[in-house]
Amino acid sequence: MRALTWHGKRDVRVDTVPDPTIKDPTDVIVQITSTGLCGSDLHLYEVMGPFLGEGDILGHEPMGIVAEKGAGVTSLEVGDRVVVPFNLSCGTCWMCERGLHSQCETTQNREQGMGASLFGYTKLYGQVPGGQAEYLRVPFGDRLPIKVPEGPPDDRFVLLSDVLPTAWQAVAYADPPRDGSLVVLGLGPIGDMACRIARHRGIENVVGIDLVPERLARAKARGVTTIDLQDAGDDVVDAVRTLTGGRGADAVIDAVGMEAHGSPIGSIAHRLVGLLPDTLAAPLMRTAGVDRMAAFDLAVQLVRRGGTVSLSGVYGGTADPIPLLNLFDKQIQLRMGQANVHRWVPDILPLLGDDDPLGTEGFATHHVPLESAPEAYAMFQENRPWSCSWACSATVSRRSSTSCVGPSACCRTSCTPCCRSCATSRARSTRRCSTRRASARRCASSPSGSTLRCGSATTAGGSVRPPRAPCTSRWPTRWPRRWPRTRSRPAR
Ligand SMILES: NC(=O)c1ccc[n+]([C@@H]2O[C@H](COP(=O)([O-])OP(=O)(O)OC[C@H]3O[C@@H](n4cnc5c(N)ncnc54)[C@H](O)[C@@H]3O)[C@@H](O)[C@H]2O)c1
Ligand SMILES: [Zn+2]
Ligand SMILES: [Zn+2]
16 A cells, blocks of 8 residues: 655655554454644654654544454444544543543553554554555554544544544633633644634633734634734733733643744754754653743743643653743643543534534645645645745545645645735835745735645545645745743743
């Protein structure tokens, strides 16, 4: 079969690899029809290399059709349509029975000291082959796959594997009162969906913060008050206070994680570790690894005294400088973890009917073929977020060729900030402006598409529409003029 495999930092390829086979009677083999590409994949692409092996198959957000089943599987039939949760949980152990599926005791990685195994996610989490492939072996066939109805397109259900339960858990853990306030840091797929879920659950004062204009605009269009971190800079804390009665937010969700922008020290540490051979880098990361902490630090500043910080962004550092004084003094509750997918499925499934209140069908902005997945990774990584705003989640789909919009829509997405920036900077700097005007011209020639979130995705075998070359109108990759100095402010 064809599968996306990891070969090194920023080096993923689509290779021909052996088909998966039934190993245990409770296994099923799923023929993948769609899968997502999310911010967690980008951590593997960029930072987590020391924990990957050459040839590892990536991908953890798949859905498809049961192609084969073991003799012990009784609740699924060949041909059933299923979504596969990103973490492997048995459904019957002590942890699973308590709704802590991401801590499943059957798949816990005890020798690594880590929780439940994940599809396509490093040696720390079992090195299980992932779902950005034509076929996937799925254990616990009677318990793990989620059967979904025929009819609606994959886009309606594929987010059930990761984005929906992760965002649902983020809001559930944040648990702001309905008449209270919730700040969501990061408006990628997870943050955007968390905003939608919070609004759906009746929380009126939802504030979203990001740096990417399209992501901000998309959240705003669904009733979220937005703050552009690039514009607000150091004033972001005051801006949130103004919106929350002067106290700060009842709850803050960090949907950014370990690669937050505005963390120069963490960024340098990532780069230095990236220069080391894996044999040195892996133990170093396990004992002295640090993340980019800007988003977490900001969350601690934005939450009110006695409030809750809900971390869904993934962190991997073992020596992160955490502001314990502020956490303790402000009496902050901190809740976090990988999503316990099955715990939230009964809440989410009823929302995936034809009225689609969370807007799942229009959520992914790009559909690309599996064969183009390496370009999709490169685009998402290269163009986040102060270059073109491709940041995204992708859907790699075999079926939804008819809905394939191709990366062309991205061009519009990417270029919008170029145009806007061009317009604003024209008065200030003609020279810089003229560079960007060129970008704007390129943009104007692109087909329009309204999007934010790059769901690059596509057809596992044979695409319908060849993807266009990525937009070349990138922002200069210079260090931004003004990052919020979130660590320098005293807690209030
Ligand atoms: N807990 C879980 O089970 C789980 C599951 C899926 C994803 N995740 C994690 O959630 C996080 C978000 O995932 P995603 O797919 O939405 O990622 P993404 O990279 O698409 O989105 C992150 C967003 O954060 C913004 N951002 C960067 N720095 C910021 C800052 N300092 N302040 C505010 N915003 C900032 C970026 O512009 C971007 O839009 C990632 O860390 C991912 O690994 C966790
Ligand atoms: Zn994911
Ligand atoms: Zn279990």
